[in-house]
Amino acid sequence: MVSAFTPQNISAFGPLVLMAIMYQLVGLLCTLIVREVVYVPRDFRWGIIVMGVISNWGNLPTAVVQTMAKESPFDPSTDVDLGVAYIAIFILIMNTTFFALGVHKICGWDFMDDHMLEDPIPFKERWRRRAANATSFYGRLRGKNKSVVTEDPELPPSPVLSQVTTTAVPSRWRDLPLMAIVSMTVIKMIIVPVFAIFVVQALQKHTSLFPPAQKIRTFVVILLSGTPAAANQLVVTQLLNPAGTAHTLASFLLLQYALMFILSTALAAIALYIVK
Incomplete structure (x- = not known):
């Protein structure tokens, strides 16, 4: 990340940090709404908040950017390394939020008596x-x-x-948290990307945060808005759960990663259309 930045492009650091924090705040707000409106199992009423805040900004988007930046409309001589450097900024924010700020501890609150939430009334x-x-x-x-x-x-x-x-409350809300799973998938991979597209296009028009000439910067910002939840939450939840399991979290992750191949491809196509 350090070697890819120059005095000419270091100005991208601030806008990318801003967008990463905005994505986390939007995800937090949406998960609070989901938890309020639809039924979420008791062993995931805190974990769903972590899922909304922490996204997969690691190896998954890095592989995509390394491949896409080698082709037009990008410059393969500079944009491959630069794209990875831009993603590293999002990784920095993700790890700072998840570990340094202690958000990972929330994964264990669903299994602690003093933090456990009662099943909500209708x-x-x-x-x-x-x-x-x-x-x-x-x-x-x-x-x-x-x-x-x-x-x-x-x-x-x-x-x-x-x-x-x-x-x-119908029994189907108790037995199958399907609405919560679908809602989270819609938020993580549809609503947040739409929000990102409108924001990027409006900065492009009125500020220099996302100049049209910096195509790889715009592409990275849009692509990382629609990634699934971070898989490392699964490991942390298993470590913090006395039973060593994370069955409910796995069901929430399963649908997101199953639809990732379709939704992420569509989002990448939209990002390419915008940067061109």
């Missing part, structure tokens, strides 16, 4: 109770409502309301 009921508590709180502030809120929306429901939610 989405509509959960937000109905939150709205009711918010209204009651607002009324108490204005002195119009002196009643005490007896139900905390974040605490387990009362025994009667458990009876209600047990019948309200």
